[in-house]
Each structure stands twice: as structure tokens, then as C-alpha cells.
Amino acid sequence: MQKPFAAFLSLGLLAMPAEAAPSGGVTLTYYGRASVKLRTAGGLVVYVDPFKGDYAEPADLILVTHGHDDHNQVGKVARKPGCVVAAPAGAAAKADLAVVEGRPFEAAGIRVLPVAAYNKNHARGESVGYLIELGGLVVYHSGDSSRQPEMAELASRKIDWALLCTDGYWNMGPAEAAECAALVKAKRSIPIHSSPNGLSDAANEKAFAAAAPGALVVPVGGSVGL
Numbered sequence: 001m002q003k004p005f006a007a008f009l010s011l012g013l014l015a016m017p018a019e020a021a022p023s024g025g026v027t028l029t030y031y032g033r034a035s036v037k038l039r040t041a042g043g044l045v046v047y048v049d050p051f052k053g054d055y056a057e058p059a060d061l062i063l064v065t066h067g068h069d070d071h072n073q074v075g076k077v078a079r080k081p082g083c084v085v086a087a088p089a090g091a092a093a094k095a096d097l098a099v100v101e102g103r104p105f106e107a108a109g110i111r112v113l114p115v116a117a118y119n120k121n122h123a124r125g126e127s128v129g130y131l132i133e134l135g136g137l138v139v140y141h142s143g144d145s146s147r148q149p150e151m152a153e154l155a156s157r158k159i160d161w162a163l164l165c166t167d168g169y170w171n172m173g174p175a176e177a178a179e180c181a182a183l184v185k186a187k188r189s190i191p192i193h194s195s196p197n198g199l200s201d202a203a204n205e206k207a208f209a210a211a212a213p214g215a216l217v218v219p220v221g222g223s224v225g226l
């Protein structure tokens with residue numbers, strides 16, 4: 001007779017944090033710059049743009065947005081057997097898959113669509129962003145970019161979380177990134193790549209959070225349930 005009651009109790013407890021952050025069972029860890037880990041409750045692990053993080057948990061999929069050193073340190077990442085490294089041609093050492101904007105692929109059951117990401121510092125074709133479908137969520141990683149007309153096409157993609165660069169030097173700044181959060185119709189958003197040179201910049205993160213509805217700032221090394 002104790003067991004059903006215990007189950008009821010734990011369900012009640014689980015429901016509480018879900019109110020604060022609607023949970024698809026996916027945890028995001030932020031490592032500074034554009035580097036994140038997405039981990040499903042079932043243990044699927046995706047890293048985007050490895051640079052200076054803790055990449056000890058073996059990956060199913062490693063996504064690189066472009067070939068700059070602060071985005072493509074795939075050699076630092078532990079991998080499961082069969083792990084796929086995906087990057088634009090020439091952007092990462094020993095990549096398994098050369099991604100092309102607009103050409104979707106699937107790895108370890110994770111669906112990925114490379115999307116446009118470019119500006120005066122990043123050439124179209126050499127650089128992409130990603131729409132990543134996992135754990136029932138759609139996560140958009142902007143890559144290194146500024147506001148582009150192609151972002152309007154993402155509005156129909158039902159993006160749950162947009163990760164948007166906000167440094168204002170190599171890429172768009174916080175105000176423009178907040179416009180992009182609205183443009184792609186993301187339910188929630190997280191500022192990334194907030195500093196021109198460092199791992200993050202508190203002032204840019206704050207400015208983004210003030211301007212973008214549903215924004216959440218994740219500190220470097222911090223994790224959050226999506």
C-alpha cells in the first residue's frame with residue numbers, strides 16, 4: 001500500500017520544477033563562448049562548438065558551426081562508439097559528415113538541420129547554425145551570425161529554445177539578438193558567445209535578457225533543464 005502513495009508523492013515533487021522551466025527532459029550545460037552540451041534524460045549527448053569545457057561525458061554527436069579555433073576543438077571531446085562529428089567542409093579535424101545549409105541529417109536518433117549563419121566576419125557556406133531536435137524539443141543554435149532574412153523562415157519551426165550570439169563585435173549584439181529571438185518565434189532563449197574574446201560577458205547577457213522575452217542567462221559551467 002505504500003508504493004502507490006510514494007509514487008504519487010514523487011510525481012508531485014517532479015511537477016514543481018517543471019513549472020519554472022517546461023521540461024522536455026533535456027539538460028543544457030553552458031561552457032562559455034558558443035559551447036554547449038545537450039543531454040536527454042535517456043542519456044543522448046550532443047556537444048555544439050567545443051572550446052574550453054568539460055567534455056568528459058562521451059558524445060553521440062558533435063556539431064561544429066564553423067572552422068574558427070574557439071568553435072571546433074573536437075579533439076577534446078570524449079566519444080561513444082559510432083559518435084558522429086558534423087561540421088561544414090574543412091571546419092573540423094576528422095569530421096564524419098560535411099554539413100550543408102538546408103540539408104537535414106540524423107545521427108543517434110537526433111534530427112539536425114543546418115541553417116544559415118553568416119555576417120561580415122563569417123562567410124555563408126563556411127558557417128552554419130543548427131536546428132536540433134531531441135527529447136521532444138527543438139533547439140536552435142545560431143552559430144556565429146547576425147540578423148539575416150533567412151531567420152524569418154525559422155518562425156514556422158516551433159523553436160522551443162534559441163541560443164543566440166550576443167557579442168556585438170564579431171556578431172550581432174544583444175539588442176539585435178533579442179530581435180532575432182522574436183523573429184524566429186522562439187519560446188525561450190539563452191544568450192551565448194556574449195564576449196568578443198572571453199568566455200562570457202555579463203553586461204551583454206544582461207542586456208539580452210532585458211530585451212528578449214523569455215530569456216534565461218546560464219552562467220559558464222551552469223546547467224539548466226530545458
Ligand SMILES: [Zn+2]
Nearest residue numbers: 068070071144
Ligand atoms: Zn566565434
